[in-house]
Amino acid sequence: MTRPSEGAAAPPPGIVVLTGAGVSRESGLATFRDPDGIWQRVRIEDVATPEAFARDPARVQAFYDARRAQLADPAVAPNAAHLALAELDRRWPGDFLLVTQNVDDLHDRAGSARLLHMHGELAKARCLRCGAVEPSPQRLADGPPCPACGRRGALRPHVVWFGEVPLGMERIEEALAGCGLFVSIGTSGSVYPAAGFVAEARGRGARTVELNLEPSEGSAMFDEARHGPATRLVPEFVEEVLRRHGPG
Numbered sequence: 610m611t612r613p614s615e616g617a618a619a620p621p622p623g624i625v626v627l628t629g630a631g632v633s634r635e636s637g638l639a640t641f642r643d644p645d646g647i648w649q650r651v652r653i654e655d656v657a658t659p660e661a662f663a664r665d666p667a668r669v670q671a672f673y674d675a676r677r678a679q680l681a682d683p684a685v686a687p688n689a690a691h692l693a694l695a696e697l698d699r700r701w702p703g704d705f706l707l708v709t710q711n712v713d714d715l716h717d718r719a720g721s722a723r724l725l726h727m728h729g730e731l732a733k734a735r736c737l738r739c740g741a742v743e744p745s746p747q748r749l750a751d752g753p754p755c756p757a758c759g760r761r762g763a764l765r766p767h768v769v770w771f772g773e774v775p776l777g778m779e780r781i782e783e784a785l786a787g788c789g790l791f792v793s794i795g796t797s798g799s800v801y802p803a804a805g806f807v808a809e810a811r812g813r814g815a816r817t818v819e820l821n822l823e824p825s826e827g828s829a830m831f832d833e834a835r836h837g838p839a840t841r842l843v844p845e846f847v848e849e850v851l852r853r854h855g856p857g
């Protein structure tokens with residue numbers, strides 16, 4: 610049996626990154642609970658629950674159509690934080706998963722590949738009749754036909770509402786179980802199950818780091834918390850991680 614060569618480098622730890630609305634704030638998209646946040650202007654129970662959709666689908670469709678239209682604005686582009694996370698994904702030699710609570714497409718456009726949208730995506734629509742998930746027409750309020758089955762008026766935003774099951778939880782649990790580093794970026798830690806990921810990662814012995822504009826509800830759970838804008842904190846942190854473990 611061959612012995613590992615003396616001083617063999619330890620394999621790079623698995624990394625799980627969780628992002629929230631704060632990572633997209635400097636791209637011009639509002640967060641939810643800041644003073645200028647979305648939930649200061651409209652109530653969750655009016656636009657982000659299955660009951661709201663059953664009660665007044667046109668109002669819910671219009672709310673998401675307006676948010677989807679923002680993504681088409683050339684001024685709304687991936688920022689330095691999105692780009693740094695895409696670079697970490699590209700260059701990290703170990704396991705890596707970026708879990709985002711965001712429904713915008715900025716991580717996708719930045720080039721992140723090992724990416725999971727646990728609250729769905731504004732860019733996709735789901736058919737209530739055939740279940741197909743397809744690229745979303747710009748305006749669902751007009752009742753466009755499902756690209757798969759053709760049924761008109763059966764499309765809803767492919768977004769996870771309060772009271773619905775987040776997407777990809779099995780893959781997320783698996784990544785958390787094996788990660789050595791958990792980084793939370795731009796989230797208030799208000800909504801579960803995402804707010805519980807730090808405890809799961811700690812319980813498995815991972816190093817936990819929070820990068821946020823200000824202390825979040827869960828800051829005390831983290832081994833380290835850095836406060837400031839994501840466009841400054843994230844590139845700095847990614848450079849440190851790659852320098853410590855990345856390839857040449």
Ligand code: APR
Nearest residue numbers: 629630631634640641642710795796797821822823838839
């Ligand atoms: N850089 C870093 N962090 C920022 C920045 C910034 N430029 N601007 C704001 N933040 C931080 C805020 O301090 C706050 O802690 O981002 C966080 C945003 O918190 P929320 O508005 O609660 O958004 P989020 O945590 O993503 O909400 C979670 O709640 O409403 C649901 O489904 C929705 O996915 C969302 C979930």
